[in-house]
Amino acid sequence: MSGGTLASGDAPIAVVAKINNALRLAAVDEAAAARGLRVGQALADARGAVPDLAVHEEDTGADAALLEAIAEWCERYTPLVALDLPGGLYLDITGCAHLFAPAPLFTPYGKHGEDGEGGETRLAADLSARLTAQGFAVRTAIAASPGAAWAFARYGKAAQAIAPDGEQQALAGLPVAGLRLGAGPLALLDRLGLKRIGQLIGQPRAPLAARFGSVLLTRLDQVLGHEDEPLSPRLPAPALIAERCFAEPVADASAIAATVRSLAEALQPALTRRGEGARALQLVLFASDGTVTRLNLGTAAPVRDAGLIAALFAERLAAKSPGETDLGADFATGHGNAAGFDMVRLCVTESEPLAETQIDLAGEAGGAADLTQLFSRLGARLGEASVTRPVAIDSHIPEQGVLARPVAAAGAGRGQDMPFPGPFPGYPPERPLKLFERPEPVEVIAEVPEGPPLAFRWRRVLYQVARAEGPERIAPEWWRDTMPAQNLAAQNLAGATRDYFRIEDRQGRRFWLYRDGLYGGEAGPGADHDAARPCWYVHGLFA
């Protein structure tokens, strides 16, 4: 496949790249190839041969992104799609072909040669038709191993589907370049006069191994199917999938919601058989203009109930496009037209064992189920990161002592968490009720060097201190060089020792102030330039 889709015109087009300090052609289109230009030719020679050549710079990043987008789109056929840069894709369609077969519904693998209308052939035809409609030049081939498919796609006849018993015979006629070897071994093979794969099949293996190393033999075995070549798909294949294709693109939100519900019902028996419930689900919407939208959902507890899953996705869809009934216009990224979706797929990406719950005679399942439903609904509507539980972390630095763990995180609630220290009778609270994410700077009048504040100005209001306690010194972790910075805007807090004071003003408001750095000693990076004057901040407020 040539890299990049460019506007067709009369002038031949070539893509150039800098190879070995010379501009050479990286790709040519059919018009240029017909005029005699070849990949690898120097640009100067090419310009001499074809003066009206249109030249474009190679952009490998854009090419890779385009290949990723095509791979994403090809997920509609199978979830196992692997990239073969710069311009190829592997699709593992084992077991997917029956979805494309005409009646009868089940076409056993290998029986498609009767009238050429097997499921795999139709799949390949559908794929090339759609991709050609989008403007790409496609060559497909179906074979029993990735290596053989690679060879047939590039060097075989167009749109070939090889029966497994005829594969070796068909392979024999292909050139050795179909073995995916480097330039060195290919040149050596050419010198030796071995031009076809068929000549290599019958050869004794030891001399080949001695001459070329193990690479040639590995590739030969992979092409013949003697050795397994596992594909590494782009995304992990989900455990359970249910999908539905529409004859006409659908954009109506209620239709999509009804489809999600019926897909969830289709998944329910499979989950029940495994004794599991879904913890993370993914809804993939394939638009007819080629874009793919994925919606992820996490739940607080394993769910199996189709109604609940449909309700959670309804919340997620409502949150994504509130108030819209036509999802096509919202999801069609930047194209502007209401494309509509022609395939909807619901996958279970994570599942956990779910025991059957007995319902009592009154028919109530129990309060805990209601709570997990509520948290799942809140997470679906507001985002999983918005619904959290506090978890104690073993750190003496205040803002790092608590982790907000999402309720929908897998594995939440099973581990044993540290308890928070409770109130000590007879002593005031040591930590404030409210903590600012970014401590706010204050101007303080305090006794130097280590005295508590006497008065301070915060948010343009002056406060007089009536009571003060402290200092509580919190030093940076000695195993790090500096105090870890909280966030980008608070870089000035990194690195210094903090002295915390609990302050009560005359009206009774209680603050948690700290001084960042020490007088005459280390000062934080945000301190003033003159003579290490540390800064004061209010970090929290007591109840």
Next chain:
Amino acid sequence: MASAATAQGVLCRLRRDIARIEGRLAEADRLAFVSEDLGVSEGLGGSESADAERSGGPIMPAGGLAARFSLGLPALDAVLGGGLARAALHEIGAAQSRDEPAASGFALALVARLCTQKDAASQQITGQAMQKLPGRPPDRIPDILWISEAGSRREAGALYAPGLAALGLDPGRIVQVAARRPAEALWAFEAGLACAGLAAVICQMRGPAIRGPAMRGSSKAFDLAATRRLSLKARQSGVCGLLVRLAAPPQPSAAQTRWRAVAAPSRPFGGPAELFAGGIGRTAWRLQLEKNRGGRIGAFTVEWNAHEHCFNEPGAGAGRKDAPAHPRPVVALSCHRPAAA
């Protein structure tokens, strides 16, 4: 004598049920409180009644939680008619963002008191302490929802779990919901109030910054119709709803009670050798009950005892509560120590 007492009890329970159906619960509750207090005087002379009030509120009617939970302070309870209504919506307002921690702290203290009562009730029902796996704290199912909106988090800070533990509430019971917009927070509040498994839902919202005809956001969201809907949901599900409003304009609202809280100067702890005399004392708030359905209003200054989960009056109750549970001996300065090791 005994049969008369049981007949009286049955009659009062009937009256309370009828009042609940007719929606006149506050008045009937006061009657029920008096009559169910079998043998214990209403005035607080005896220490047992004081203890009973501080620990769990009125004596439980069989098979359920009382409709009101007492706050531990008799003056406050009397004004509220026995305690704060459990299945209702209450509003706590703070005029400025620097007073907001007092309002949130008061709301969380109320929830802590409610949860203590709920735990005591469920312990009574099950009849034994919760089974604990040896050496492991039980994995707590969270039953308190804290909803905050982005504007109030920016102005008054986010909830800090160690501070919550210092206030007396176990942070393991809380689920925090961080909403971006007031509409989302309102939706989460309604969803939480509709779920019967929760003990309490607290929603922290900020009033609009600009007053004007185009007032959008929380002010419009919390008008009379919305609060009426929320309190109806709370009553149906039995969840206590607390709305903490920051800088909100005065508005008619259908909440059961409306408070205004500011911080009050604290009374310092005593302690040995007056160690903490200059430091911060007990958490104290000045509360103003602005609206009370079926009751009086008033102003109170209360202190919160985080260890025993009860409200005190400042200046009262000196004695065993003041002494620290584990008194630490104070080591004399080295120059005063005797020479003998």
